[in-house]
Structure formats: structure tokens, C-alpha cells
Amino acid sequence: MSRFWSKLVKELTPYVPGEQPKTDNLIKLNTNENPYAPSPLAIQAMQAASNAKLRLYPDPESTDLKACLADYYQLTQQQVFIGNGSDEVLAHCFQALLKHDKPLLFPDITYSFYTVYSQLYQIDYQQIALADDFSINLDDYCIDNGGVIFPNPNAPTGRLLGLDSIEAFLKQNTESVVVVDEAYIDFGGQSAVTLVNKYPNLLVIQTLSKSRSLAGLRVGFAVGNADLIEALERVKNSFNSYPMDRFSTAGAIAAINDEAYFKDKCQAIINSREWLSEQLTSLGFDIVPSKTNFVFVSHKSKPAEGVASQLREKKIIVRHFKQSRIENYLRITVGTQEECESLITALKEII
Amino acid sequence: MSRFWSKLVKELTPYVPGEQPKTDNLIKLNTNENPYAPSPLAIQAMQAASNAKLRLYPDPESTDLKACLADYYQLTQQQVFIGNGSDEVLAHCFQALLKHDKPLLFPDITYSFYTVYSQLYQIDYQQIALADDFSINLDDYCIDNGGVIFPNPNAPTGRLLGLDSIEAFLKQNTESVVVVDEAYIDFGGQSAVTLVNKYPNLLVIQTLSKSRSLAGLRVGFAVGNADLIEALERVKNSFNSYPMDRFSTAGAIAAINDEAYFKDKCQAIINSREWLSEQLTSLGFDIVPSKTNFVFVSHKSKPAEGVASQLREKKIIVRHFKQSRIENYLRITVGTQEECESLITALKEII
Numbered sequence: 001m002s003r004f005w006s007k008l009v010k011e012l013t014p015y016v017p018g019e020q021p022k023t024d025n026l027i028k029l030n031t032n033e034n035p036y037a038p039s040p041l042a043i044q045a046m047q048a049a050s051n052a053k054l055r056l057y058p059d060p061e062s063t064d065l066k067a068c069l070a071d072y073y074q075l076t077q078q079q080v081f082i083g084n085g086s087d088e089v090l091a092h093c094f095q096a097l098l099k100h101d102k103p104l105l106f107p108d109i110t111y112s113f114y115t116v117y118s119q120l121y122q123i124d125y126q127q128i129a130l131a132d133d134f135s136i137n138l139d140d141y142c143i144d145n146g147g148v149i150f151p152n153p154n155a156p157t158g159r160l161l162g163l164d165s166i167e168a169f170l171k172q173n174t175e176s177v178v179v180v181d182e183a184y185i186d187f188g189g190q191s192a193v194t195l196v197n198k199y200p201n202l203l204v205i206q207t208l209s210k211s212r213s214l215a216g217l218r219v220g221f222a223v224g225n226a227d228l229i230e231a232l233e234r235v236k237n238s239f240n241s242y243p244m245d246r247f248s249t250a251g252a253i254a255a256i257n258d259e260a261y262f263k264d265k266c267q268a269i270i271n272s273r274e275w276l277s278e279q280l281t282s283l284g285f286d287i288v289p290s291k292t293n294f295v296f297v298s299h300k301s302k303p304a305e306g307v308a309s310q311l312r313e314k315k316i317i318v319r320h321f322k323q324s325r326i327e328n329y330l331r332i333t334v335g336t337q338e339e340c341e342s343l344i345t346a347l348k349e350i351i
Numbered sequence: 352m353s354r355f356w357s358k359l360v361k362e363l364t365p366y367v368p369g370e371q372p373k374t375d376n377l378i379k380l381n382t383n384e385n386p387y388a389p390s391p392l393a394i395q396a397m398q399a400a401s402n403a404k405l406r407l408y409p410d411p412e413s414t415d416l417k418a419c420l421a422d423y424y425q426l427t428q429q430q431v432f433i434g435n436g437s438d439e440v441l442a443h444c445f446q447a448l449l450k451h452d453k454p455l456l457f458p459d460i461t462y463s464f465y466t467v468y469s470q471l472y473q474i475d476y477q478q479i480a481l482a483d484d485f486s487i488n489l490d491d492y493c494i495d496n497g498g499v500i501f502p503n504p505n506a507p508t509g510r511l512l513g514l515d516s517i518e519a520f521l522k523q524n525t526e527s528v529v530v531v532d533e534a535y536i537d538f539g540g541q542s543a544v545t546l547v548n549k550y551p552n553l554l555v556i557q558t559l560s561k562s563r564s565l566a567g568l569r570v571g572f573a574v575g576n577a578d579l580i581e582a583l584e585r586v587k588n589s590f591n592s593y594p595m596d597r598f599s600t601a602g603a604i605a606a607i608n609d610e611a612y613f614k615d616k617c618q619a620i621i622n623s624r625e626w627l628s629e630q631l632t633s634l635g636f637d638i639v640p641s642k643t644n645f646v647f648v649s650h651k652s653k654p655a656e657g658v659a660s661q662l663r664e665k666k667i668i669v670r671h672f673k674q675s676r677i678e679n680y681l682r683i684t685v686g687t688q689e690e691c692e693s694l695i696t697a698l699k700e701i702i
Contacts, residue, residue, distance in 0.1 A: 248596065
């Protein structure tokens with residue numbers, strides 16, 4: 001700490017991302033990356049973008065990518081916001097739309113960056129406890145609030161809420177913004193994007209880091225009513241005019257346009273997830289039903305933290321959160337089928 | 352405006368960047384981009400980075416790029432902060448180091464994003480008038496303050512402050528952070544980076560957008576005492592764990608390592624600037640002495656705004672700021688020698 005720090009910076013407890021090991025000889029199942037390469041068309045587009053035009057600023061509005069997403073979801077460009085990963089989109093969203101006099105609501109077990117953003121922007125928040133089976137009950141959110149945010153499916157639990165529950169909630173909660181953070185929606189859920197024209201207070205956030213295999217590129221986006229998007233643009237244009245480099249837009253557009261590749265890889269991950277869940281069950285693990293590219297599991301007799309370190313010794317890394325209610329759970333990313341098999345082999349030795 | 356917007360977002364007046372035209376048939380001298388392509392080694396490195404590893408998150412710490420810059424400036428990695436363009440670095444800096452009870456000081460004519468950041472983070476500020484010749488007199492800043500920031504050379508004026516003046520000021524101003532924003536330092540100035548080990552309150556910010564021809568890649572950095580850098584890391588890690596994609600670090604490292612190319616292109620721009628300044632003088636323009644890749648000029652009889660629109664008709668774009676004290680000036684980026692010659696030909700027709 002230093003006398004030169006602002007008061008705010010002294011009070012922050014920054015987010016700690018999952019480990020990004022510097023070596024290649026590990027099976028990395030700790031940060032929910034896609035085990036498959038990005039679309040070959042995306043790789044080609046980014047290779048082509050490595051040219052003399054990099055001397056020029058990118059389009060500050062990311063118009064082409066907005067047009068591509070608007071077309072994909074049958075919306076207008078004014079309903080799309082682009083950011084440097086969905087984390088940046090979320091940050092702007094907290095500052096622009098979720099900071100009000102009444103408290104912001106989100107689950108007690110969820111993406112742990114939400115409390116960090118709340119600190120950063122000094123937003124009053126209230127955490128709503130998940131049910132014992134880790135499901136979100138949106139009836140619990142029908143209280144006075146300045147905004148509501150939850151991931152669907154939720155992380156790190158993997159549990160999905162049906163679109164009907166979300167719509168029922170939107171019918172009741174009309175006076176504050178509802179953000180549905182859909183980082184994992186493509187692995188078996190139904191997106192709330194189809195509801196944005198009906199509910200002017202609904203904002204849906206997605207990322208290209210998971211289902212599009214582009215965690216290394218940093219592209220996220222939000223869709224919603226043009227009024228909500230304008231609030232995000234105002235913050236973005238008061239923070240950084242050009243958050244998206246020339247590679248991000250080129251790679252993202254090509255990835256979104258390669259629908260066949262996208263569907264194929266999502267299905268491969270879903271298949272491995274189902275196989276992995278069966279195997280883990282037969283090894284004595286309890287599995288929270290997952291519609292994501294990870295499983296959230298707890299063993300009947302082996303403490304989670306010990307299993308994580310024993311896996312680490314076998315060069316497999318998974319994520320363990322030292323947090324009340326979930327300290328005996330492991331979040332395990334669904335890898336390739338081969339990686340899933342190596343994991344099961346290792347767990348058989350451990351258990 | 353919408354009832355869903357936060358109070359802050361309603362009050363913002365976002366920054367307006369220079370136009371990024373969608374057509375290629377313009378001579379673009381409006382946003383101070385480098386007229387030369389990035390180093391061929393950087394382009395190669397970015398082509399090579401377009402690979403299957405994009406499925407993985409980047410290193411959240413940008414360790415390799417920090418090591419490269421630390422080595423280049425003979426500092427430690429803990430003295431280097433990396434951001435998504437120097438605009439993001441500046442934004443974090445305003446929030447982490449320049450927000451205090453006393454007012455932040457900066458020039459009245461300067462990078463216009465400073466007032467925007469001050470609004471965004473609700474920082475009290477005081478603008479100090481430049482002298483009539485547009486020079487910064489740091490004696491005027493020897494008053495009670497919560498921080499000081501100025502570009503060196505200043506923009507949009509192009510005027511340089513000598514390192515001796517900056518050091519003399521640092522000897523007096525020891526109780527608040529002094530940020531020297533060196534976006535244009537490589538075109539004839541002496542960097543204050545050599546002073547960071549001597550003054551724990553000095554932070555120097557640079558960008559790869561200008562002298563390294565990588566505006567399209569979005570890489571900026573700050574160097575200073577490890578305590579100041581830690582404050583920036585704390586904000587960054589409360590905002591976005593992974594602001595730098597895999598291309599940014601690969602391209603930046605290769606560009607910094609290609610010193611010969613860098614020096615050669617900076618010198619070419621300096622030569623064109625000197626030629627351009629002579630030609631503009633002989634056409635009746637007053638030129639503010641520039642140590643940047645642009646010139647800030649005013650014509651004895653032709654109003655600036657009219658000259659800008661006549662140039663635009665001739666497919667040359669320059670920047671005009673509708674701002675008190677400088678409404679009769681144009682900021683003209685130094686292009687290639689050929690572009691400079693086309694500009695002079697066009698101006699001869701206009702004047």
C-alpha cells in the first residue's frame with residue numbers, strides 16, 4: 001500500500017483468475033476453455049489481418065462485428081455492444097446499468113467477479129442463497145432491487161434455468177435491469193436473446209471464449225434494447241475508444257459465420273460431458289446436472305481439495321474454490337474425449 | 352436517456368475520437384497514425400500467433416511483454432504495467448492514482464480525454480492555462496494538488512518540455528503522483544523513464560500506437576515505482592483479468608525487439624516533419640515547434656475550419672478542434688513524404 005493510492009484502490013479485493021500454467025505438459029481442466037481449436041476459417045481470417053493496416057486504429061464502433069451479430073440474432077446494430085471479453089462488458093454494465101440506490105441482487109454462489117465489480121463501482125448488493133440443490137429460484141429475487149444479474153447456466157454450478165422461468169420473472173421485475181450472463185449457454189441451454197425485443201430491461205451477455213474457442217482473443221458482447229446498449233457505449237467511450245483490436249473483429253466474424261464447425265464442437269463437448277458424468281457417478285461422485293462445458297462434482301468420501309492436489313501431481317489441473325457451501329466441490333472442465341478418459345484413469349487410481 | 356441508466360452514465364460527455372473513414376481512397380492525416388507499416392518481424396509474429404492456442408486464455412499478467420519492456424528500459428518487471436492501449440492505462444491511472452481530495456492538475460489545452468476520465472471517476476480537476484506560445488510552465492503546477500498529468504510532448508500542440516524542467520518539478524512536487532503521458536516521445540523527445548528510479552511518484556505512460564505503427568493492435572504501458580504499478584494491477588484485476596489478447600503480446604514484443612526498423616521509421620517521420628514545416632511556413636502558416644508526428648498550424652489569413660473542409664474535398668483529412676484558444680488551428684499528422692507532398696500541393700491550390 002502507498003500514500004499515492006486512491007482510497008478506492010486501497011479497499012479493493014481483486015479477482016483471482018484460474019491458473020494459466022507456463023508449461024504445456026498438463027491436462028488443463030481448470031478454466032473452462034474449449035478443448036478444440038477455433039474454426040479454421042477464424043484462424044485464416046486472423047492470419048490475413050496481420051498486415052500493414054495494423055498501423056491504423058481499428059473502427060472504434062466495431063461496426064462489422066455488430067452487423068454480423070445483429071444479423072445472426074435478427075436484431076439491429078443498435079442492440080449490440082462489443083467489448084474486450086465479456087468481463088469488460090460486465091464491468092461496463094455494472095457501472096452503467098446496475099448502480100442504483102437499491103441493492104443489486106445476485107446468487108451467493110456464482111461468478112465471483114460480481115462482488116469485485118460491485119466493490120470497484122461501490123454498488124450496494126445483496127446475495128440470494130441458491131437452494132440446497134444449487135438451483136436459482138427467481139421468486140427469491142421478486143423483492144425491491146436496483147438490478148438483477150445471474151449467469152445462465154450458473155457458474156460454477158453448471159445448473160440451467162429454463163427460459164420460461166426467466167420470462168416469468170421478467171414479467172414481474174419490470175423496474176430494474178435484468179442481466180443474464182450466458183457465457184455457457186451454447187452447451188445445452190436456450191438463450192434469452194429471443195426475449196430482448198419483448199423486455200426493454202433485459203440485457204444478455206455472451207462471450208466467444210467458450211463455445212467459439214477464442215478465449216485467447218478476448219471478445220464478448222451484450223444484446224438488448226438500444227437504450228441499454230447506449231448506456232454501455234457511453235461508458236465505453238468515456239473509458240477507451242478502441243477496445244477491440246483488428247484481430248478481434250476479424251476472428252470473431254469468421255468464427256460466428258462458421259456455424260457448422262461451432263455446432264459440431266459444441267455437440268462433441270456435450271457428448272463428452274455426458275460420458276464423463278456417468279463415469280464420475282460410478283466412481284462415487286455426486287454431479288450437479290450440467291448444461292455447460294464443465295461439471296461440478298463432490299465425492300462421497302474423498303475431500304475435494306485433496307483430490308485436486310492428487311490430480312495436480314498427475315499433471316491434471318481442475319478448479320477448487322475455498323468458499324463456504326462449495327468447499328467440497330471441484331469444477332472440472334470437459335476436455336477432449338481423450339482428456340476425459342485420462343481424468344477418469346487418474347481418479348480411479350486416487351479413489 | 353433511460354430510467355435504467357445509472358446516475359453517472361446520464362452525466363457523462365464521452366470522448367469523440369478522430370474519424371476512421373470506411374473508404375481507402377483518402378489521405379488520412381487526422382489521427383496521428385504512423386504512415387509506415389509495423390515492423391515485418393511484428394507482422395510475422397502475429398501471423399504465427401494465429402493458431403490453435405487461441406482456444407486458451409492469454410497470460411493474465413502479460414509476463415513476457417513485461418519482461419521485454421523491463422529489459423528494454425533496464426527496470427524490473429514489477430515496474431511495468433500493460434494495458435489495452437494507453438487509453439486503458441490512463442483510465443486505470445485516473446481511478447487508482449489521480450483521485451484524491453485535492454484537485455488533479457492538467458493543461459487547459461491537452462489530450463481531451465483527461466476531462467472525460469475525470470468525469471467518469473468523479474475526480475475534481477483544475478486546468479492550468481498554457482502560455483501564449485502553447486508551452487507548459489511547470490512552475491504553474493507548484494500549487495496544492497492531488498495529482499498532475501500532462502503529455503510530453505503535449506497534444507495537440509506538439510510542444511516538448513525538456514527533461515530538466517520535468518526533473519526540477521519532481522524535486523518540488525513530491526506529495527502527489529506526476530504522470531507524464533509520452534505517446535509521442537519517440538519523435539524527438541527525451542523520455543522521463545530514466546527518472547523513475549529516482550522519483551517514487553513518477554509514472555510514465557507510452558503506447559505502441561504511434562512510433563511502433565501498431566494503433567490497430569491496442570498496446571500501451573506504464574512504468575514507474577513498483578508501488579504505483581501495484582495500484583494499477585489492483586484496478587486491472589478488478590476490471591478485466593485478461594485485457595491483452597495473444598496477438599497483442601506477440602506483436603508488441605517483436606516490434607520492441609526490432610530497434611533498427613523503429614529508429615529508421617521515426618527518423619523518416621522527423622525528416623518529413625521538418626520538410627513539411629518549412630513548406631507550410633512558406634505558405635503563410637504559423638507552426639508550433641513540434642517534436643511529434645504531427646504539426647499544429649494556423650494560417651495568417653485563412654480560417655482553419657474552412658481549410659479543413661477544402662482539404663476534405665480534395666480527399667485529405669486533418670483534425671480541427673472546436674475549442675477555445677485553438678479554433679483557428681489544424682492538427683496535421685506527418686504522413687509519408689509522398690503524402691506530405693500531396694498535402695502541400697492541395698494547400699497551394701486552396702491558399
